[in-house]
Amino acid sequence: MTRSAQHFDVVIIGAGPAGLFAALTLAPRLRVLVIDRKDRPGGAGGATDGKLNLSPHIGLDLDELRLSEEAAEGYIATVDRVFLEHGADPTLHGTDAGRIQGWLERVSWVRRRTPKGGWDITLVPVRQRHMGSDFAHQVSAALAGTIRRRGGMLLLETEILDLRLGEGGDLLVDTSRGPFHGRFLLAAPGREGAYWFREKARALGVETGHGAIDIGCRVEVASAVYDEITAVLYDPKLIFTTPTYQDRTRTFCTNPGGRVRVEQHQGFRLVNGDALKANKTANTNFALLNTVTMTEPLQDTTAMGQQVARFANFWGGGESLICQRWGDLMAGRRSKRQGFYSASLGFDKLTPTLPPGPGVTPGDISFAYPGRIVRNLQESLELLARVIPGVAHPSTVIYVPEIKFYDVRYPTSLDLETGVPGLFVAGDGAGKSRGIVGAAVNGLMAAEGILARAGLG
Numbered sequence: 001m002t003r004s005a006q007h008f009d010v011v012i013i014g015a016g017p018a019g020l021f022a023a024l025t026l027a028p029r030l031r032v033l034v035i036d037r038k039d040r041p042g043g044a045g046g047a048t049d050g051k052l053n054l055s056p057h058i059g060l061d062l063d064e065l066r067l068s069e070e071a072a073e074g075y076i077a078t079v080d081r082v083f084l085e086h087g088a089d090p091t092l093h094g095t096d097a098g099r100i101q102g103w104l105e106r107v108s109w110v111r112r113r114t115p116k117g118g119w120d121i122t123l124v125p126v127r128q129r130h131m132g133s134d135f136a137h138q139v140s141a142a143l144a145g146t147i148r149r150r151g152g153m154l155l156l157e158t159e160i161l162d163l164r165l166g167e168g169g170d171l172l173v174d175t176s177r178g179p180f181h182g183r184f185l186l187a188a189p190g191r192e193g194a195y196w197f198r199e200k201a202r203a204l205g206v207e208t209g210h211g212a213i214d215i216g217c218r219v220e221v222a223s224a225v226y227d228e229i230t231a232v233l234y235d236p237k238l239i240f241t242t243p244t245y246q247d248r249t250r251t252f253c254t255n256p257g258g259r260v261r262v263e264q265h266q267g268f269r270l271v272n273g274d275a276l277k278a279n280k281t282a283n284t285n286f287a288l289l290n291t292v293t294m295t296e297p298l299q300d301t302t303a304m305g306q307q308v309a310r311f312a313n314f315w316g317g318g319e320s321l322i323c324q325r326w327g328d329l330m331a332g333r334r335s336k337r338q339g340f341y342s343a344s345l346g347f348d349k350l351t352p353t354l355p356p357g358p359g360v361t362p363g364d365i366s367f368a369y370p371g372r373i374v375r376n377l378q379e380s381l382e383l384l385a386r387v388i389p390g391v392a393h394p395s396t397v398i399y400v401p402e403i404k405f406y407d408v409r410y411p412t413s414l415d416l417e418t419g420v421p422g423l424f425v426a427g428d429g430a431g432k433s434r435g436i437v438g439a440a441v442n443g444l445m446a447a448e449g450i451l452a453r454a455g456l457g
């Protein structure tokens with residue numbers, strides 16, 4: 001016997017920042033249901049580091065969203081206020097204009113013009129907050145509490161299995177707890193649900209495309225090396241134009257006093273990083289990312305990223321990350337378990353937070369990764385070492401694969417409605433954001449669109 005569907009005005013896939021901020025806006029005015037397979041709200045954002053980047057140029061693609069800088073600033077101010085109201089640490093980093101100016105000058109002294117007319121290294125100052133992996137989930141729980149008080153419903157530990165078009169244009173969501181009807185459906189499945197949702201969306205007739213993918217590495221240095229900049233800019237955003245290929249790379253997700261972490265995906269493992277608020281390590285880690293786009297004969301950046309991840313894991317001995325000392329990489333030799341802490345090579349200066357062991361193999365990233373990307377990453381670290389010399393110490397550890405899968409694209413209206421009426425998309429899984437604040441901004445935009453379509457705008 002099939003169970004009859006419960007009816008809601010809006011069904012939201014995903015209780016990450018995109019889904020939660022949409023629900024906060026919609027719940028007082030419409031019947032809202034948020035569904036997530038996890039046992040707590042917050043999505044990737046609630047389970048992780050929780051750096052809030054308060055800039056329209058970080059974590060948001062203004063061109064993709066067709067959003068002006070001023071409009072983005074307005075949304076970001078709302079997101080920031082809501083996070084603060086729900087317990088985010090009020091400490092604001094990146095506000096010391098004098099010291100930031102000092103860093104801008106330091107960068108300006110070492111940077112050079114590239115053949116194409118740009119600069120080889122650029123620092124972008126950003127105001128930031130840091131919730132910490134130990135507190136971000138509490139903020140997400142508080143957001144969920146407000147949604148419930150406003151009349152919204154959260155259904156956790158519930159897998160969404162299928163999406164269907166019902167009679168009269170309603171959208172039907174089949175879940176592990178039975179079916180639900182929505183006049184509107186907002187899909188905010190994050191990176192982890194991006195490809196599952198893409199298949200479902202295509203089956204409903206939604207147009208999709210491929211965007212850029214970020215392929216890079218995680219770099220771990222002693223905090224003493226990086227403290228002088230992270231004390232001023234918590235997560236310094238440096239953009240590079242690499243000398244050989246004139247490609248664009250950037251620093252991303254810096255974690256002062258943080259930990260390098262494993263990110264398990266279906267069929268492969270990636271590296272990532274985070275930091276706790278209460279407990280600091282002696283190290284700092286950050287990602288160096290190389291943005292890759294594809295034209296012909298292939299556009300499928302998803303398949304490309306997955307192949308790179310699997311091959312790197314294969315080279316690590318099977319579903320294993322590779323770590324390599326910078327000194328070994330520059331000397332053209334692999335790192336080995338034996339000698340990984342060699343004092344004579346200077347490797348005893350840094351004890352990695354994700355040391356060689358099961359699932360983490362000392363090796364050679366130049367065998368495991370495409371040549372152009374390895375060259376770009378090496379050159380980027382060398383450019384960074386012009387500003388902060390210690391990053392190129394032989395003991396620095398490089399981990400691969402680090403890949404950011406936010407490459408699915410959906411043509412949408414300005415308020416994020418797809419070509420299927422009533423079906424909205426938001427967040428990293430829809431290629432519309434690259435971070436917590438950006439995803440939350442998307443949630444607000446989609447909620448405005450839904451309210452307008454419901455005649456409540």
Ligand SMILES: Cc1cc2nc3c(=O)[nH]c(=O)nc-3n(C[C@H](O)[C@H](O)[C@H](O)COP(=O)(O)OP(=O)(O)OC[C@H]3O[C@@H](n4cnc5c(N)ncnc54)[C@H](O)[C@@H]3O)c2cc1C
Pocket residue numbers: 013014015016017018019035036037038042043044045046048049050051052053059158159160161188189190191192193196253261263272273274426427428429433434435436437439
């Ligand atoms: C280790 C790590 C550290 C990070 N640190 C930062 C940081 O410091 N600052 C920052 O800005 N960003 C950070 N990010 C990125 C940030 O978490 C994301 O950009 C953000 O969470 C995206 O929000 P979202 O709402 O689009 O998706 P998500 O937060 O990914 O939420 C999507 C939700 O959808 C659910 N879902 C998907 N498919 C289904 C299904 N079929 N059924 C049921 N539920 C489903 C998932 O369970 C998930 O909870 C980090 C990410 C990671 C992995």
